[in-house]
Amino acid sequence: MTGLDTNILVRFFAKDDPIQGVAAKEFLRTLSVESPGFVSLVALIERVWVLRSRYQLHKADLILCVERLLDLPELIGEWQTAVAQALTRFSMAKTDFADCLIERSGHLAGCKHTVTFDVNAAKTSGMKLLLLLSSLCTLRHQFANRLIIRINPPLRDQAVLHKRA
Secondary structure (H helix, E strand, O other), X not given: OEEOOHHHHHHHHHOOOHHHHHHHHHHHHHOOOOXXXXXXXXXXXXXXXXXXXXXXXXHHHHHHHHHHHHHOOOXXXXXXXXXXXXXXXXXXXXXXXXXXXXXXXXXXXXXXXXXXXXXXXHHHOOOEEOOOHHHHHHHHHHHHHHHHHHHOOOHHHHHHHHHHO
16 A cells, blocks of 8 residues: 555646646556555545645535545545545535534544534534633633733832832
């Protein structure tokens, strides 16, 4: 088995660099079921991000690209079940593929839920929104204590400052 970096997967698809595109194509032809290529979750997510941001692929085209990758018998993908489930969620909602994959990976790993501060991810990908009220109160209290310390230094420091003046 041989691991594949994102740039191999992107060059094969995009064909925007004639030399690297041909090299990627020729290398991928050497892979087989007996000697497959391995696509990590990081390489997959990065590929989706590159295709969306650099090549402006629409959501339907991105889904098709990932599905085609999953269907190749000479490629093994990390967490293929999570990827397939994330694709389903991604296709049905206005959300980011990475958010769907994070949530599905956690679910399959046995997590009760995945928490986020991202309101959209909580609404669309199945994550739970981490409520900020208690966190804000704690931060406000910590910040207030720091302010009090800075504004009102200890008396001995005031005495030293007063003697110098």
